[in-house]
Amino acid sequence: MFRHADAIKRIKVGDDVLRIKHQASRIARVVAIAVAGLSIHHGAIAADAWPAKPIKVIVPYTPGGSTDTVARVVFEKVSQSLGQPIVIENKPGANSTLGVGVVARSAPDGYTFVSVLAAYSANMSLYSKLSYKPTDLAPVAEMAELPLFLFSSKKLPVKTVAELVDYGKKHPDTLTFGSSGIGSSAHLTGERLAMESKVKMTHIPYNGSAPILPALVSGEISMAFDPLLVPMPHVKSGKINVLAVASAKRWPSEPNIPTMEESGFPGFVMSSWTGLLAPAGTPQPIIDRMAKEIAAATRNPDVTKKLTELGFIPVGGTPEEFRKLIERDTSRYGQIVKAGKITLD
Structure with a gap:
């Protein structure tokens, strides 16, 4: 009888343990779902509140150059749309790597960006060691193409x-x-x-x-x-x-100038470009919003006119399109650098 009662007691205790474990598991799942939900909505919340203060765009070249000019023309319009000042800060040096490195190490809060040229892709091969990795930066958008x-x-x-x-x-x-x-x-x-x-x-x-x-x-x-x-x-x-x-098509205002392809060099398209990068980890909704603002700015008739007069083709585009462009030119320039044994170290 004692053994029978003891066995029943153990069974009840076991049931209680199982029930507690089941409840704990259910609570854990609820917490996990809640945390996941917070993570999913964190970027959206950040984007809704962004921008709440001035934004800084570092130009890793001297004032008056092509990157600086495009940045000032485009972000004047973006600033008006966002309702916050966008401060252009020139930080030249080391073929743009100095300024890019600063942004790569900046807080990914949506308030620091860097405007770069195609040299950003070339630098991956020109330097044996950089102060940053490609994964330290996130593509935002191409702003303009610069035919050579x-x-x-x-x-x-x-x-x-x-x-x-x-x-x-x-x-x-x-x-x-x-x-x-x-x-x-x-x-x-x-x-x-x-x-x-x-x-x-x-x-x-x-x-x-x-x-x-x-x-x-x-x-x-x-x-x-x-x-x-x-x-x-x-x-x-x-x-x-x-x-x-050296572009895919003839320049509209100078239609008599042939392309390199038409001149006997198939596939010879080597236009430069300028685009925007953010520190890796910047909330994707903020990156997407900035990309959309840039695209809208490049479609603005005043911006289009200014950039075209300066020899640029306004582009705009998505972060994914810009990522593919960077990867393509990193490979293309890398092959030339390797074949020509070119280095900046």
Whole structure:
């Protein structure tokens, strides 16, 4: 009898334990669901309250350059739409890696961004070690494309890309090309032309893009890939020549200039671009909101007019589209850097 009662007691205790365990499990599931719900809605809440204070966009180049210009034109309109000031802070140095590194280490709260050029992709291969990793930054949106045109000195007796290549083969070691610096889009585009044409072309790096035009006019360099705005008036006045544009399509305002593809180099599309990055971990709803604001700004007639006059093609787009562009150019520039044994270390 004692054993029977003891057994019943153990069974009841066991039932109580099971019931307690079941209740604990159910509570744990409820808590987990609640936490998950909070996580899901955290970004949305942050986006709803954002922006509650001024936003900072770091431009890792000097004032007045292409990245700086696009950032100021686009974010003036974005600021009006968001109802908060957007402060542009120039932090040049180390081929843009200094400013990018600052943002990579910034709080991912939606109040710090960095505007970059295509050099951001090239730097992944140009430096053996950077102060940041690609995973430290999140793509927001491409803002504008910057087509590169091939200009040549009048002292070079050529008016087409085919004539340029032919001249280079007949006069070895004579062709030179300038750029705004080692690792710039213009530099790597010139290297690609040299590789694909199998013509030796000596690179002459300058401290920025300003000295390139005088060097072209004087004949100090044979040619250069450069945006349209500054050199084109000198083409019109007969001081230099323009041979082609390294974009997928001809430039609307200059339809007589052929593309590099039309000039005998299939797939030769090497336009630069400018876009926006955020610190990794920035709430996705904030990134998406900023991307939409940028897209709306680039569609604004005043912004479109200003950017087009400066030689840019307004783009706008999604974070995913910008991510794919960065990955594509990281691979493309990486191949050129490796083949040309180019380094900035």
